[in-house]
Structures are given as structure tokens and as C-alpha cells.
Amino acid sequence: MNFADFHRHSIDAPEQFWQEESKLIDWNTPFSQVLDYSRPPFAKWFVNGRTNLCHNAVDRWAASAGQRAALIAISTETNTEKTYSFTELQAEVERCAAVMLALGVGRGDRVLIYMPMIAEAAFAMLACARIGAIHSVVFGGFAANSLASRIDDAKPVLVVAADAGSRNGKAIPYKLLLDEAIELSTAKPAKVLLVDRGLAPMALVAGRDVDYATLRARHMDARVPVTWLESNEASYILYTSGTTGKPKGVQRDVGGYAVALAASMKYNFCGKPGETFFATSDIGWVVGHSYIVYGPLIAGMATIMYEGLPTCPDAGIWWSIVEKYRVARMFSAPTAIRVLRKQPPEFMRKYELSSLQALYLAGEPLDETTSQWIAAELGVPVIDNYWQTETGWPILSIAKGIEDKATRLGSPGVAMYGYKVKLLNESSGAECGANEKGVLVIDGPLPPGCMQTVYGDDARFVDTYWSTFSGMQVYSTFDWGVRDADGYYFILGRTDDVINVAGHRLGTREIEESISSHANVSEVAVVGVEDKLKGQVAVAFAILKHAQQAATPEGRLALERDIMGVVDHQLGAVARPARVYFVAQLPKTRSGKLLRRSIQAVCEGRSPGDLSAIDDPASLQQIKSALDA
Numbered sequence: 001m002n003f004a005d006f007h008r009h010s011i012d013a014p015e016q017f018w019q020e021e022s023k024l025i026d027w028n029t030p031f032s033q034v035l036d037y038s039r040p041p042f043a044k045w046f047v048n049g050r051t052n053l054c055h056n057a058v059d060r061w062a063a064s065a066g067q068r069a070a071l072i073a074i075s076t077e078t079n080t081e082k083t084y085s086f087t088e089l090q091a092e093v094e095r096c097a098a099v100m101l102a103l104g105v106g107r108g109d110r111v112l113i114y115m116p117m118i119a120e121a122a123f124a125m126l127a128c129a130r131i132g133a134i135h136s137v138v139f140g141g142f143a144a145n146s147l148a149s150r151i152d153d154a155k156p157v158l159v160v161a162a163d164a165g166s167r168n169g170k171a172i173p174y175k176l177l178l179d180e181a182i183e184l185s186t187a188k189p190a191k192v193l194l195v196d197r198g199l200a201p202m203a204l205v206a207g208r209d210v211d212y213a214t215l216r217a218r219h220m221d222a223r224v225p226v227t228w229l230e231s232n233e234a235s236y237i238l239y240t241s242g243t244t245g246k247p248k249g250v251q252r253d254v255g256g257y258a259v260a261l262a263a264s265m266k267y268n269f270c271g272k273p274g275e276t277f278f279a280t281s282d283i284g285w286v287v288g289h290s291y292i293v294y295g296p297l298i299a300g301m302a303t304i305m306y307e308g309l310p311t312c313p314d315a316g317i318w319w320s321i322v323e324k325y326r327v328a329r330m331f332s333a334p335t336a337i338r339v340l341r342k343q344p345p346e347f348m349r350k351y352e353l354s355s356l357q358a359l360y361l362a363g364e365p366l367d368e369t370t371s372q373w374i375a376a377e378l379g380v381p382v383i384d385n386y387w388q389t390e391t392g393w394p395i396l397s398i399a400k401g402i403e404d405k406a407t408r409l410g411s412p413g414v415a416m417y418g419y420k421v422k423l424l425n426e427s428s429g430a431e432c433g434a435n436e437k438g439v440l441v442i443d444g445p446l447p448p449g450c451m452q453t454v455y456g457d458d459a460r461f462v463d464t465y466w467s468t469f470s471g472m473q474v475y476s477t478f479d480w481g482v483r484d485a486d487g488y489y490f491i492l493g494r495t496d497d498v499i500n501v502a503g504h505r506l507g508t509r510e511i512e513e514s515i516s517s518h519a520n521v522s523e524v525a526v527v528g529v530e531d532k533l534k535g536q537v538a539v540a541f542a543i544l545k546h547a548q549q550a551a552t553p554e555g556r557l558a559l560e561r562d563i564m565g566v567v568d569h570q571l572g573a574v575a576r577p578a579r580v581y582f583v584a585q586l587p588k589t590r591s592g593k594l595l596r597r598s599i600q601a602v603c604e605g606r607s608p609g610d611l612s613a614i615d616d617p618a619s620l621q622q623i624k625s626a627l628d629a
């Protein structure tokens with residue numbers, strides 16, 4: 001079938017289309033209705049059907065191909081490597097599930113997972129899925145304040161963590177950061193389950209903290225039956241940054257997610273049972289949920305969990321993994337490839353990579369140089385895919401499993417099945433024609449697998465995502481885009497205050513709030529500025545309470561370091577601005593709104609745009625002078 005027909009069918013007859021796709025997974029009870037869209041924009045898929053993500057990812061393969069590799073956990077930080085077969089994975093998940101049940105976790109309870117990239121993190125996620133608990137994985141790079149705000153929102157009954165993560169040989173004390181976060185939080189979890197890797201001291205808090213190894217030993221032979229969940233029960237919450245400082249809990253369902261992932265594994269990632277999938281992301285991000293843990297396993301593939309840098313012990317490490325485990329499909333981000341491009345090519349050429357059939361890249365714009373370089377080096381198709389935490393699987397790409405359609409440089413591709421993608425003019429809301437820039441939106445209902453709501457806040461879901469254009473209920477991606485005459489889209493950056501640093505999505509407001517907590521900062525603006533390696537970096541402009549502290553170059557440097565330290569401590573190094581500049585005034589409109597887009601333009605050497613509303617044009621000159629100083 002050609003892709004255009006496939007896509008059209010998914011849009012014209014969504015119920016028929018997804019009814020067919022639903023056969024890709026096991027159902028304990030068949031659904032009675034494919035789609036309930038009686039309360040837009042809330043879509044319910046596979047109503048009254050009962051299924052389970054863990055059953056589909058683990059048990060059904062353990063039953064039919066138990067000895068096959070399921071999870072391959074590799075750490076170049078601790079020099080450990082272990083393969084779990086589907087049977088072994090099921091046993092570990094059941095042990096972990098038994099431990100959670102013993103700790104009082106029940107169906108619908110939240111379990112927050114703050115873990116490095118170790119096998120136990122996947123066990124914990126799958127154990128939650130098995131017993132119907134809702135997991136919320138928080139990226140290990142986030143520090144105490146970020147973690148505390150997520151704890152307060154999710155109100156977990158249990159937190160699963162480890163003594164430490166490790167980056168470039170340096171231990172990151174997860175347990176200490178967690179203790180600090182719990183101290184800051186108002187919704188303190190009753191229990192904390194800890195995996196002791198022996199990397200950092202780990203003092204257990206009496207009555208609250210429990211050691212995983214001790215409890216696991218008590219449940220070695222545990223059999224924990226799968227809890228069959230109604231398709232629309234929540235499977236997980238994943239926090240993501242938005243325009244306000246408060247992170248949004250993207251909530252996903254069970255059945256729709258399982259079906260969407262199974263379909264994407266078939267049509268986009270073309271994975272076959274028994275093959276190996278290697279996504280280099282982290283379980284703290286959506287790629288980690290969809291394409292490290294659930295997607296490949298649902299497809300019966302072995303999945304690789306890798307803890308370590310792409311360049312350590314040397315830049316050949318990923319390729320040695322591809323060779324050793326005969327990786328068929330690999331998924332990464334453009335920044336990582338740009339990092340590798342700076343290394344001598346011998347590292348890649350040393351390995352036998354004939355098993356590799358395609359490389360998928362996502363998370364940030366893929367530049368042509370990077371795309372062409374890696375395609376030439378590997379000799380396999382490089383497939384860009386554009387999506388978001390909110391959607392859980394690609395919105396735009398090329399579905400090679402349907403048709404071997406050509407990719408187009410600079411474009412992530414065409415609208416995927418199930419997505420009614422449009423571009424709307426920012427001010428009029430009119431639909432854009434070919435080659436006209438607009439806001440990329442999706443007509444409801446969103447296909448299976450996309451977010452159900454903002455956790456605990458239906459109104460925020462509607463207000464944030466569905467209310468951008470008055471009188472029109474469409475889902476906004478908050479990305480600018482343009483479509484060519486052949487239906488290929490090009491992404492042109494965010495319409496909101498979200499920035500993308502090395503594929504990591506960060507809210508500038510969160511960073512501003514953190515910087516503002518510094519004793520000497522009275523006001524601050526953070527913008528994303530183009531960066532050759534990371535795509536974008538955060539740059540801050542701060543007004544000081546006591547400007548004399550920054551009167552000398554040494555004073556400025558010391559203060560800049562101090563402010564970066566505050567961000568590191570509160571949010572994590574991932575959110576640290578690349579530079580902090582000091583100014584006496586920030587560009588604002590007469591009504592006091594920060595002109596972030598103008599600041600960003602000045603930083604990137606572009607024209608600041610329409611300045612008719614600016615309060616004082618001298619403020620932009622100050623930004624220029626600060627950059628030049």
C-alpha cells in the first residue's frame with residue numbers, strides 16, 4: 001500500500017483503522033467501542049477493553065520465546081553488562097511487583113522512579129504497569145527542587161531510587177538529592193525503595209527507607225498475576241516543561257499507548273521479534289518510555305539500556321555495542337551524532353555494523369550536515385522523526401514499514417497515520433498553504449497513545465493545548481512549521497518559552513525562577529540561543545540588587561559561577577545556563593511583558609523584529625553591550 005492511502009484511511013475511518021491495529025496486542029477482555037469522543041478534546045480509545053502493558057511487553061513473549069534476550073543492561077560507568085531473557089525479565093518484574101505490593105502500593109497509586117539507567121529502573125516501571133500503579137519517572141539529571149515539585153504534584157506513595165548515578169566516573173548522589181527533595185516537598189512519600197549500587201554512602205531513614213536487595217530476597221519466587229486494566233486507566237505520568245514554571249504531568253493510558261507503540265514498532269521502526277533495538281536516550285524522557293522500555297519489548301525485541309557517555313571509554317562504544325549485540329535498529333538524537341562527528345572516524349569504522357538497518361533521530365531539529373555525515377558513515381537510512389512527550393510516538397516521519405518513501409533533507413517527513421496535522425496562521429487562525437509558515441496543530445481526536453490529560457488538571461489540558469486559537473478546538477504543538485507542496489513538513493522552532501538543549505526540553509521560566517532565588521538577583525530573562533553542538537543553549541540576563549558586585553570582571557565571573565551553582569543545585573546541571581550576563585534593564589513592552597524573542601534575536605545577531613511596543617529601546621542596546629563586553 002502507498003503511505004498516502006494508508007494515512008487517508010486512518011483519518012477517514014479512524015475506528016476501522018485502529019480496530020485493525022488493536023490486534024497487534026493481547027486483550028484480556030475485548031473493547032466494546034474503539035473510540036469515545038463524546039467529550040472533546042478528551043479521547044477514550046478501546047473503551048471497556050482490558051489489557052496490560054507488562055503482559056504485552058513481557059509475559060506474552062516469556063510464554064512463547066522465554067529464552068530470547070529481552071533486556072540488555074550495559075554500563076560503561078560500572079563496567080557491567082547483563083542480558084535478561086524474557087523469562088528472567090518476567091521473574092525480576094514479578095519480584096519487584098511483589099516488593100511494591102508488600103510496601104502497600106495499589107492500583108492507581110503513584111510510584112515515582114528517580115533512577116539511573118540500570119535494569120532495576122525498567123523492572124520498577126514494568127512492575128508498576130503489572131499491578132496497575134501509575135509510574136512517574138523523573139530524569140536523574142534533575143536536582144532537588146525539580147524533583148520536589150514533581151513529588152508534590154504526583155503525590156507518590158512510594159519512591160524508587162538508587163544510592164547514585166554515575167557520569168564520566170563521577171557518582172551523582174541520587175539518594176542525597178532525593179532526601180533533600182522530600183524535605184522540600186509537602187507530599188512526603190510513605191516509603192522509599194533503594195537500590196544500593198555501592199557508589200555512594202546511603203543512610204536509610206528509619207521507617208521510610210527500605211533496601212531493595214533485602215526485600216527482593218524475600219520475594220524470589222513471587223508470582224504476581226497481571227492486573228487487567230481498563231484501556232483508559234492511567235499507565236504513567238511524565239512531567240514536561242511548559243510556559244509556566246510549574247511542570248505539566250503528561251498522563252497516558254494503557255490500551256491506546258500499547259496499540260500505538262505496537263503500530264509504530266511495525267510501521268516506523270520496522271522491528272521484528274528476536275532483533276535488537278538500541279535507543280540511546282534515558283528512561284527519564286519520553287523516548288526512554290516509548291522506545292527503550294515499552295515499544296521494543298511489546299514488539300518482542302531485545303532492548304538495550306546503556307548507562308554511560310557516547311565517548312567513553314572511547315567514541316567507538318556505541319558501535320561496539322551494535323556489533324556485539326547485532327543491533328538492527330538504533331534511535332538517538334542529533335546532538336549525540338554531532339558529538340561523535342567531532343571524533344576521529346576510525347572509532348566507527350573499527351566495528352562490523354552489518355546488522356544495523358536504520359538510524360532514527362529525534363528530539364530536536366536534524367541539520368543536513370549531521371544527517372548526511374552519519375548516513376554516509378553508516379551506509380544506512382537516517383530517519384528523522386518529530387514528536388513530543390505529549391504524543392508518545394512520532395507525529396511526522398517516514399514510515400518505511402508502509403512505503404519506502406524518500407526522506408527529504410531538513411524535513412522530519414510527512415504526517416503519520418492517525419494524525420490530522422495542519423498549519424495555522426498565528427494571528428488569523430487560517431490554514432496555511434504550501435510553503436507558508438504557521439503553528440503546527442493537530443485536529444482532535446488525538447490518535448491512541450497521545451496524552452489523555454494533564455495529571456489532576458483537566459482544565460489545564462484544555463487551556464494549555466486546545467485554546468491557542470479562539471473559536472477553534474485544535475491541539476497546539478507550540479512548534480512553528482512549514483509544509484512543502486508534497487506534504488513534507490519542516491520544523492522552525494517553538495512558539496513558546498520552551499527551549500531545546502541537546503534534545504532536552506527545558507522551560508525558560510523554570511530557569512528564571514531558579515536564578516531569581518539568588519540573593520543578589522532582582523530580575524532575570526532566560527532565552528534559548530542557537531548553538532552549533534547542542535542546537536540551543538540557555539543564556540540569562542540578570543538585573544542585580546547590588547550591581548557593585550559585578551563591577552569588575554572577577555566579580556562578574558564569581559557571580560556568574562555562583563548563579564550557575566544555584567541552578568545546578570535546584571534544577572540540575574542540565575538546566576544550567578551557558579552564560580549569565582548582567583544588565584541594568586531588560587527589554588519589555590510598555591505593559592511590562594518581557595520581550596524574549598527580541599533578546600534571543602539580538603543574541604543570535606538577527607534583527608530584533610517589531611519594536612513598536614518596546615518601553616525603552618536602550619534596553620536592547622544593553623543586551624548587545626553585555627554580549628560584546
Ligand code: AMP
Pocket residue numbers: 240286361362363364365366384385386387388389390412477478479491493494500503504505
Ligand atoms: P520533548 O517533549 O522533550 O520530546 O520535546 C518535544 C519538542 O522537541 C518538539 O515540540 C519540538 O520542538 C522538538 N523536536 C522533537 N523532535 C524534533 C525533530 N525531529 N525535529 C525538530 N524538532 C523536534
